[in-house]
Ligand SMILES: [Zn+2]
């Protein structure tokens with residue numbers, strides 16, 4: 001019998017056998033190869049945000065191979081390698097029809113409101129699948145559905161970063177790919193900030209020109225020094241802390257744009273006088289749309305994007321507790337941790 005990882009607020013995580021239900025006529029059965037472990041999974045398990053289903057199979061990053069399709073599915077067939085698109089809109093409301101599935105009022109995201117990728121076999125609608133890029137392995141493809149597409153959605157949302165001076169605050173899985181995509185999409189200067197000084201080499205490998213160790217230096221002062229006193233044009237915040245949000249906003253020069261993307265649910269003081277006088281703008285971006293993912297897969301193929309440095313750890317699903325311990329402890333240098341279901 002297949003196995004899956006189950007989380008409930010009462011009992012925490014466990015691994016259990018389950019039966020894959022009968023496949024509906026418009027369903028696709030995917031044999032999951034890999035599932036990525038994201039900071040938001042940990043935020044939800046810690047109760048900072050609540051899952052919409054309890055118990056739930058967590059996991060919103062995933063890739064796998066189509067095992068079977070329902071009789072009405074003609075867009076995928078057995079053997080196709082696919083990425084799971086966890087942003088599951090209703091498919092029929094105005095937002096969904098305009099391609100803004102992440103604004104859908106009745107969305108039920110895989111891994112948050114319905115069972116996610118941390119299982120050996122997953123039933124998914126074809127609207128929530130995208131073929132893997134031809135140049136990526138199943139393992140690398142698994143992180144495309146959150147860690148890579150989240151900053152891509154934000155970069156598209158602000159109209160690109162061409163010729164901009166860009167700051168990325170927080171170099172976890174999402175932040176590192178914000179560096180990589182900013183470099184690839186034409187940013188003039190790319191600066192990475194993290195409180196873990198061990199991230200320096202990783203930052204350069206992902207395209208940063210400069211790295212600021214926020215445990216040793218005041219990041220805002222350093223940003224001004226590195227940008228000859230003018231501040232940055234665009235900042236991306238992927239930590240979810242008051243300090244990181246402060247850094248992202250205060251590092252902006254005139255007309256700068258701050259993109260807030262780290263999950264955070266506490267009040268943050270903002271310096272309104274500089275916000276107004278310098279005409280700064282603050283945007284929130286979360287998740288992505290299906291078209292972002294389709295377009296990103298093409299970009300990865302066209303530009304031969306290599307994600308081999310993106311995954312630092314692979315654990316078997318039976319070792320999920322070790323994976324979470326590593327995520328929390330940071331005993332090693334972590335970029336992305338993925339869980340192997342193959
Ligand atoms: Zn995620």
Ligand SMILES: [Zn+2]
Nearest residue numbers: 090093096104
């Ligand atoms: Zn909808």
